[in-house]
Amino acid sequence: MSLRRLFSHNFHLQPQFKLNKPIIFTKSIQALAIITENSSTTTKLNLTHDVEWTPGSISYSKLLSQCCKTQSLNPGLQIHTHLIKLGLNHDPKCRNHLINLYSKCRVFVGARQLLDESPEPDLVSWSALISGYVLNGFGEEAISGFREMHALGIRCNEFTFPSVLKACSMKKDIVGGKQIHGVVVVTGFESDVFVANTLVVVYAKCGEFLDSRRLFDQIPERNIVSWNALFSCYTQGDFFEKAIELFRDMVGSGLRPDEFSLSTIINACTGLRDINEGRKIHGYLMKHGYSSDPFSCNALVDMYSKVGDFEDAKTVFDQIKNPDIVSWNAVIAGCVLHEYNDTALELSLNMRRSGTKLNMFTFSSILKACSGLGLQDLGQQFHAVLIKSNIELDPFLCCGLIDIYSKCGQMEDATRVYNMMPEKELIAFNALLCGHSHNDNDIEALALFVEEYGDGIGFNETTLLAILNAAASLQVVNVTEQIHGLSLRTGFQSDPFVINSLIDSYAKGGSVEKARKVFDESPIADLATFTSLISAYAYSGQGEEAIKLYLKMQDLELKPDSFICSSLLNTSASLSAYEQGKQIHVHTLKFGLLSDTFTANSLVNMYARCGSIDDATRAFSEVPEKGIVSWSAMIGGFAQHGHGKEALSLFDDMLKDGIAPNNVTLVSVLCACNHAGLVTQAKQYFESMEDVFGIKPTQEHYACMIDILGRAGKLHEAMDLVNKMPFEANASVWGALLGAAKTHKNVDLGQIAAQKLMLLDPEKSGTHVLLANIYASAGLWENVADIRRLMKDSKVKKEPGMSWLEVKDRVYTFIVGDRSHSRTKQIYEKLDELMELVGKEGYVPVLEIDLHNVKTSEKELLLSYHSEKLAVAFALIATPTRAPIRVKKNLRVCVDCHTFLKFVSKVVAREIIVRDINRFHHFRDGLCSCGDYW
DNA sequence: ATTACTGCCC
Numbered sequence: 001m002s003l004r005r006l007f008s009h010n011f012h013l014q015p016q017f018k019l020n021k022p023i024i025f026t027k028s029i030q031a032l033a034i035i036t037e038n039s040s041t042t043t044k045l046n047l048t049h050d051v052e053w054t055p056g057s058i059s060y061s062k063l064l065s066q067c068c069k070t071q072s073l074n075p076g077l078q079i080h081t082h083l084i085k086l087g088l089n090h091d092p093k094c095r096n097h098l099i100n101l102y103s104k105c106r107v108f109v110g111a112r113q114l115l116d117e118s119p120e121p122d123l124v125s126w127s128a129l130i131s132g133y134v135l136n137g138f139g140e141e142a143i144s145g146f147r148e149m150h151a152l153g154i155r156c157n158e159f160t161f162p163s164v165l166k167a168c169s170m171k172k173d174i175v176g177g178k179q180i181h182g183v184v185v186v187t188g189f190e191s192d193v194f195v196a197n198t199l200v201v202v203y204a205k206c207g208e209f210l211d212s213r214r215l216f217d218q219i220p221e222r223n224i225v226s227w228n229a230l231f232s233c234y235t236q237g238d239f240f241e242k243a244i245e246l247f248r249d250m251v252g253s254g255l256r257p258d259e260f261s262l263s264t265i266i267n268a269c270t271g272l273r274d275i276n277e278g279r280k281i282h283g284y285l286m287k288h289g290y291s292s293d294p295f296s297c298n299a300l301v302d303m304y305s306k307v308g309d310f311e312d313a314k315t316v317f318d319q320i321k322n323p324d325i326v327s328w329n330a331v332i333a334g335c336v337l338h339e340y341n342d343t344a345l346e347l348s349l350n351m352r353r354s355g356t357k358l359n360m361f362t363f364s365s366i367l368k369a370c371s372g373l374g375l376q377d378l379g380q381q382f383h384a385v386l387i388k389s390n391i392e393l394d395p396f397l398c399c400g401l402i403d404i405y406s407k408c409g410q411m412e413d414a415t416r417v418y419n420m421m422p423e424k425e426l427i428a429f430n431a432l433l434c435g436h437s438h439n440d441n442d443i444e445a446l447a448l449f450v451e452e453y454g455d456g457i458g459f460n461e462t463t464l465l466a467i468l469n470a471a472a473s474l475q476v477v478n479v480t481e482q483i484h485g486l487s488l489r490t491g492f493q494s495d496p497f498v499i500n501s502l503i504d505s506y507a508k509g510g511s512v513e514k515a516r517k518v519f520d521e522s523p524i525a526d527l528a529t530f531t532s533l534i535s536a537y538a539y540s541g542q543g544e545e546a547i548k549l550y551l552k553m554q555d556l557e558l559k560p561d562s563f564i565c566s567s568l569l570n571t572s573a574s575l576s577a578y579e580q581g582k583q584i585h586v587h588t589l590k591f592g593l594l595s596d597t598f599t600a601n602s603l604v605n606m607y608a609r610c611g612s613i614d615d616a617t618r619a620f621s622e623v624p625e626k627g628i629v630s631w632s633a634m635i636g637g638f639a640q641h642g643h644g645k646e647a648l649s650l651f652d653d654m655l656k657d658g659i660a661p662n663n664v665t666l667v668s669v670l671c672a673c674n675h676a677g678l679v680t681q682a683k684q685y686f687e688s689m690e691d692v693f694g695i696k697p698t699q700e701h702y703a704c705m706i707d708i709l710g711r712a713g714k715l716h717e718a719m720d721l722v723n724k725m726p727f728e729a730n731a732s733v734w735g736a737l738l739g740a741a742k743t744h745k746n747v748d749l750g751q752i753a754a755q756k757l758m759l760l761d762p763e764k765s766g767t768h769v770l771l772a773n774i775y776a777s778a779g780l781w782e783n784v785a786d787i788r789r790l791m792k793d794s795k796v797k798k799e800p801g802m803s804w805l806e807v808k809d810r811v812y813t814f815i816v817g818d819r820s821h822s823r824t825k826q827i828y829e830k831l832d833e834l835m836e837l838v839g840k841e842g843y844v845p846v847l848e849i850d851l852h853n854v855k856t857s858e859k860e861l862l863l864s865y866h867s868e869k870l871a872v873a874f875a876l877i878a879t880p881t882r883a884p885i886r887v888k889k890n891l892r893v894c895v896d897c898h899t900f901l902k903f904v905s906k907v908v909a910r911e912i913i914v915r916d917i918n919r920f921h922h923f924r925d926g927l928c929s930c931g932d933y934w
Numbered sequence: 935a936t937t938a939c940t941g942c943c944c
Binding site for chain 2: 200229333361
């Protein structure tokens with residue numbers, strides 16, 4: 001077997017010798033010793049004594065050069081062994097070769113040892129050492145090597161300067177670069193084209209493009225490398241136009257571009273997103289015989305991926321005869337960019353099958369593909385593969401892993417990856433921050449920001465968005481203010497995303513005025529900023545302001561989108577602003593937004609929550625693609641309006657349609673059973689939730705079920721269920737029990753429930769009132785008095801009853817005994833008139849028992865002026881005679897008002913719809929849709 | 935003849 005063939009075989013195995021860290025020399029020495037002792041190895045090498053250290057023939061020097069070129073340590077070690085045996089290792093030339101070998105193969109200690117053992121190390125010895133450092137990315141060591149050599153009085157030549165200058169550009173060490181530049185000038189190597197080219201790169205890489213250009217212009221005999229170097233630097237510095245301009249100058253000067261020029265310029269076209277220029281270069285490349293240059297082809301794949309059509313990228317890739325690791329990585333990255341994530345994974349498999357090793361670039365794309373496909377489990381498995389394959393976790397990979405772990409909610413693992421990074425990168429920091437924010441770890445997000453910001457990691461708009469999001473969730477306006485200040489100081493206050501997040505964060509924190517201020521001071525007034533502020537108003541319950549802003553937006557001729565309309569419909573829904581909601585409906589039709597399922601669902605929700613179940617039904621039938629949200633909205637609508645049977649029948653339709661319910665749907669289903677008084681059916685649904693639909697009952701489901709049992713008088717069963725709950729009962733659950741205790745006049749249960757409620761929600765006034773009522777109905781007047789005293793002392797006040805009525809474009813507010821309205825006199829006259837009419841029909845005021853020590857005549861007076869009565873009286877004088885009256889109330893309707901409104905609906909022949917805190921009451925012909933069950 | 939400058943993929 002010839003030496004060459006043997007080595008070419010070994011070279012083939014070279015990746016296993018390519019390590020990321022310097023190899024410790026002692027290990028190499030050990031290996032050397034083993035090889036030396038093992039004569040069979042030497043025999044196998046077939047090295048004979050007649051091969052001498054002479055240039056020209058098949059010589060050791062050539063073989064060692066070959067080892068250096070391929071960074072193949074093992075064959076190099078065997079040659080070293082042999083040279084020792086031949087006693088040639090002390091020859092200065094031979095020693096320099098060996099220094100070169102060890103340095104190139106990262107055995108720096110070995111290289112250094114040989115240099116130190118040398119009686120007279122010369123420039124070549126040092127050059128060999130320094131070039132090895134540079135080749136392997138050890139810039140700092142290269143520079144200090146140069147300084148040491150310089151201090152020994154050894155002067156650089158035209159070969160050494162480029163090496164050490166390259167080290168400066170790697171480290172972006174402009175100070176060192178300028179010093180060495182000085183030495184270059186003094187020693188007269190400035191006009192050497194190799195040295196000059198490298199100097200051009202040093203200044204450009206350090207950001208000194210003007211100096212770099214000046215040096216370039218001063219090169220006496222520029223070659224193609226000079227040009228290539230400069231426009232490569234321009235491209236890397238994102239000065240793509242300058243790069244292309246310079247390229248044209250070069251072509252204009254009669255120099256023909258080579259494959260280096262072409263691949264660089266393709267890159268510049270990618271950066272400029274100039275596909276036309278890119279296609280021209282592609283054409284030139286084909287015409288001038290560069291179509292098989294791997295670098296240029298890979299650059300083309302990358303360009304078409306990022307700028308053009310992915311099909312073109314794939315076509316170029318398919319034409320590459322032997323795609324290398326970069327070709328594969330480029331096409332796979334393109335897949336991910338175009339969200340062909342499954343294709344990306346498939347191509348990675350093909351890549352491996354073709355015998356190409358996957359590297360950190362490949363895995364970075366793979367992790368993104370997994371994340372995009374929602375295959376977080378697979379992504380996690382790749383973490384193990386990365387570790388096993390000894391692939392360095394660079395910042396890109398760390399980001400990918402942080403993203404994967406964040407999406408699984410495994411923030412501890414995400415944090416571990418982050419902490420492992422030797423140098424924290426902003427992108428990784430942002431990934432972790434966003435992870436915390438998405439997983440509702442808002443406090444952790446703030447803490448991380450404070451810590452890392454303090455450590456000087458810096459920030460960008462992504463950071464600010466994540467922090468503002470956390471501040472919004474935590475409702476901490478002071479944090480929002482600080483971030484606002486930081487944005488102002490750093491120029492981010494004009495970033496559209498930051499503006500929108502500031503608006504959102506202020507609004508969620510309860511300071512809609514500050515949100516408004518941000519909006520008013522914003523240099524941008526586009527759809528997104530309007531959406532943010534409209535949502536902010538909607539969130540703060542200022543529906544009128546939301547509408548005003550919407551009108552202003554239309555003055556600016558901004559066309560609303562489905563987000564805005566959906567938000568406005570939701571505002572109308574929460575305000576029960578029926579007329580307003582209808583107007584928005586008209587707009588959604590006008591702008592053709594109802595094909596958007598989101599908006600269509602909001603419309604169903606709006607009509608249902610504004611009390612028009614007929615409109616809701618119509619809107620529901622027109623939802624283009626009914627999803628779980630559409631069905632849930634409609635089922636919930638029926639349930640709230642007391643149409644329990646319709647709700648349940650619609651639920652059946654949904655199941656027949658093959659749509660699986662979610663926990664929201666099931667709350668509505670239980671609620672429907674509740675309103676229809678279907679206790680047995682409710683129990684069946686509740687008990688089968690987990691088995692049939694795979695949904696674990698939450699607090700809400702328990703509260704609803706306990707309410708059902710409580711209303712039906714099954715107080716023991718209700719209490720049993722509370723005890724059986726797998727978690728601590730919350731305020732809604734105890735509230736349901738307290739309500740049941742009141743209805744069924746059970747003092748013991750009432751006391752237990754009220755005690756729990758006062759602990760869980762001490763500011764809630766209703767608890768005290770209800771308990772007082774329970775005591776009163778049992779004649780325990782002392783206890784009633786105690787509660788009243790307690791309320792006074794603890795400053796718990798009964799929330800005043802309020803009602804809202806929409807007339808034309810205005811919303812009118814009424815409180816108990818309100819006399820603030822301009823038509824107060826007429827309202828009270830109307831109310832007296834109604835009292836008389838319903839009295840004749842048989843209405844008797846139903847007295848609230850906790851008014852025990854108030855005179856009966858006064859009680860009647862107080863009851864007469866409950867806000868809903870005032871609102872209805874006003875509606876009768878201010879709205880068209882046949883239109884339904886829609887009133888919204890902030891508390892539950894009291895028994896007296898409920899009775900009164902039933903009578904009114906009959907005597908005035910009007911439909912009265914009252915939405916209270918829990919549900920809708922449709923009063924018609926003396927009856928209520930709730931069947932007196934609310 | 936022992937050392938050197940420019941290009942592609944996350």
